[in-house]
Amino acid sequence: MPDLSPREDRDPVVRVENLAKGFRRRDGSTVPAIDGVSFDVGPGDFLVLLGPSGCGKTTLLRSIAGLETPDGGAISFSGRPQFSAASQTNVPPERRGVSMVFQSYALWPHMTAFRNVSYPLESRRSGKRSKSEIASRVRETLDLVGVGELEQQYVAQMSGGQQQRVALARALVSNDALVLFDEPLSNVDAKVREQLRIELLSLQRELGFAAIFVTHDQAEAMQLGSRIAVLQEGRLAQLASPLEIYTRPANRYVAQFIGTMNENLGTVTAIKGETAEVETGIGSLTGHLNAESVAVGDRVAAMWRPESGTMTNSDPVAANRLRGTVKASMFVGSYTEQVVDVAGQDVRVQVPGANVLSPGDDVWVEISEVDVLVMPAEDT
Ligand SMILES: Nc1ncnc2c1ncn2[C@@H]1O[C@H](COP(=O)(O)OP(=O)(O)OP(=O)(O)O)[C@@H](O)[C@H]1O
Numbered sequence: 157m158p159d160l161s162p163r164e165d166r167d168p169v170v171r172v173e174n175l176a177k178g179f180r181r182r183d184g185s186t187v188p189a190i191d192g193v194s195f196d197v198g199p200g201d202f203l204v205l206l207g208p209s210g211c212g213k214t215t216l217l218r219s220i221a222g223l224e225t226p227d228g229g230a231i232s233f234s235g236r237p238q239f240s241a242a243s244q245t246n247v248p249p250e251r252r253g254v255s256m257v258f259q260s261y262a263l264w265p266h267m268t269a270f271r272n273v274s275y276p277l278e279s280r281r282s283g284k285r286s287k288s289e290i291a292s293r294v295r296e297t298l299d300l301v302g303v304g305e306l307e308q309q310y311v312a313q314m315s316g317g318q319q320q321r322v323a324l325a326r327a328l329v330s331n332d333a334l335v336l337f338d339e340p341l342s343n344v345d346a347k348v349r350e351q352l353r354i355e356l357l358s359l360q361r362e363l364g365f366a367a368i369f370v371t372h373d374q375a376e377a378m379q380l381g382s383r384i385a386v387l388q389e390g391r392l393a394q395l396a397s398p399l400e401i402y403t404r405p406a407n408r409y410v411a412q413f414i415g416t417m418n419e420n421l422g423t424v425t426a427i428k429g430e431t432a433e434v435e436t437g438i439g440s441l442t443g444h445l446n447a448e449s450v451a452v453g454d455r456v457a458a459m460w461r462p463e464s465g466t467m468t469n470s471d472p473v474a475a476n477r478l479r480g481t482v483k484a485s486m487f488v489g490s491y492t493e494q495v496v497d498v499a500g501q502d503v504r505v506q507v508p509g510a511n512v513l514s515p516g517d518d519v520w521v522e523i524s525e526v527d528v529l530v531m532p533a534e535d536t
Contacts (some may be wrong), residue, residue, distance in 0.1 A: 167235035169198035169334055169366040169388035170220065175229035177215055189215040189238050190226065191390035199333070202360055202367045204381035205531060206445055208413070212390040213370040220368065221256050233334065255327035259339040261319045265312035267304060269322045270294055276330050288397050297325045302361065317348035324356070328363065335360075337369040341376065353379055370535060374414050378402070386410050407446075408531045411459050418465075420458045421533055427452055432530045434458045438498040442475050443528025455533040464527035465505035467494060474522035478503065485513040496521055 175193045178186040178256055189212045190240035197203050205213040206438055218224040220231060222238065226248060231239040233254070238247045255276070260338045274294045276284060285293070298304045301321045321338060327335050341349045357380060360367055371377055377384050378398045385395040386409075405411035412419070422436030432445040434456055441458040450456060466474075480498035487510050494505045496519060513519070 163332040167232075168198050169201070169234055170197040170368070171229045171230075171232045172196075172216075172220065173232075175216070175219060175226050175231065176179065177212075177219060177224060177226040177228075179215075190219065193387075193390070193392050194229075195246055195385060195392065195395055197334075197366050197368060199366055200361075200364050201383075202369065202380055203383045204377040204384045205368065205370045205387060206372065206377040206381075206384050206413075207387035207393075208372060212386055213372070214338060214376075215255075217338055217368060217389070221254055221336055222247060223259050241257050245268040253330075253332055254334045254336055255332045256336040256338065257320075257323050257327045257340040257343050259342055259452045261311075261316075261323045261343075261499055263311045263323055263326070266310060268308050269314070269325075270307040272322055273297060273325045273329050276326060278393055293329060294325075296331045298322070301325045302329070302355070315348075316344045320344055320352065324352075324359075328365075329358070331365075333362070333365055335365050335367050337367060337374070339370055342373075343369075346421060349376075356380070378414075379527075386413060387443060393410050404446075405529070405531075408457050408459070408533070411531065412527065414505065417459045418461055418462065419502060420501070420503075422453050424450060424454050424456055424459060424505070424530070431525065432456070434530055437502065438479055438501050440476075441523075441528055442525050443530045444526060446529050446531045449534060450530065456530050458528050458530055460523050460528045462493070462504040462506040463491075464523055465503070466522050467496075467505055467507055467511075467513075468522060469517075475525045476523040476528060478521045478523075480521060481518060482513045482515050482519055484515060485511075494519075 173194050177190040180186055181291050193216060205216060207213055215224055219226045226239060228241045237245045238252055239245060240322050274290055277290045298307050303318055303321045306318060311322060314475050341352055367379055381398055383395060384401050385396055386393045394401055394410045401410060401414055405414060411417050420436035420438055422440060424432050425435050426433040430445050431442060433440060433442045436458055443458055444523050478498045480493060480496040483497045484495040486493045488525040491506045491508050492511045496503050496505060503521060
């Protein structure tokens with residue numbers, strides 16, 4: 157098994173430098189699937205690669221695994237080069253010492269859970285173990301992921317959730333420092349998915365491996381990631397903690413992709429330090445300026461989260477107040493979703509608990525200045 161222990165303390169588990177990969181289309185043009193991406197993954201990190209279909213997540217993950225050969229840049233694991241366009245290094249996947257969990261499980265359906273999980277240990281040339289050592293390691297891992305009692309069952313006879321647990325056991329059995337996940341939970345039903353996320357996180361904390369996890373589901377990314385890399389057409393739009401991505405999205409694309417946002421387009425009428433006043437179709441909104449390059453007269457988007465709005469029918473006090481009429485009011489359990497017509501545009505407000513209003517009610521919506529982000533309009 158390749159030694160992934162860091163050569164020097166400062167070497168991350170994974171370093172990706174200026175990676176690029178293009179695919180040739182039939183018409184001869186090239187799609188830049190990854191376009192100059194760089195990041196580090198430290199020990200115990202859980203990095204989520206997030207973005208819509210076609211943004212390059214899978215190509216990036218497969219390049220790290222060695223299943224795809226990039227055109228440019230470099231990849232190293234704990235200081236050891238795995239790929240380098242400059243020095244023409246390209247370590248084959250089976251010698252990189254990483255495990256991968258796929259959306260399709262990629263198990264052998266007519267083999268037992270035990271055989272599926274023991275295979276990586278038997279097939280790795282270095283670090284040969286005895287049969288009984290392998291058997292006890294396989295049983296321990298199957299127990300760890302909660303399918304110990306299914307060890308002699310054929311994979312074809314298992315539910316999707318059970319199969320994905322076996323696939324997880326197969327990835328964890330070699331105890332690699334890095335485990336890669338390619339949308340592993342998208343084929344299991346919502347309840348099982350939720351449960352597997354919680355278990356995956358506690359397993360990752362317990363075992364201490366670094367994880368890179370691809371998903372297009374932003375809620376999954378928020379739940380799992382210690383950091384999230386949002387990809388936009390092969391480039392890194394933002395790499396930050398879930399909290400930072402949610403509260404301080406780098407641009408309009410990230411803001412629109414993560415959670416729900418009210419977005420009001422308008423023109424900047426005044427700038428004071430980091431605060432900008434924007435004249436929008438629903439009135440004047442003041443908020444935090446997200447980019448230095450914005451000037452008075454520029455076209456921008458004023459963006460705010462539904463949960464940042466409050467509703468009142470008495471005189472409002474916040475800097476941003478909008479007068480509107482309730483269009484719909486839906487109790488969804490922990491909050492009530494209000495859709496309010498303000499000057500012909502819908503705004504969404506989430507208020508805690510049950511607070512159902514009648515359509516046609518006149519209301520004020522208030523949003524504090526710190527909760528409104530002002531971003532360049534073209535930044536999508
Ligand atoms: N083998 C290939 N040949 C040609 N183009 C490809 C190939 N693989 C990927 N692409 C293109 O590269 C871009 C990135 O694809 P990739 O599969 O990495 O995206 P993704 O974000 O993982 O999408 P999804 O969530 O749909 O899997 C897309 O435009 C895709 O069409």
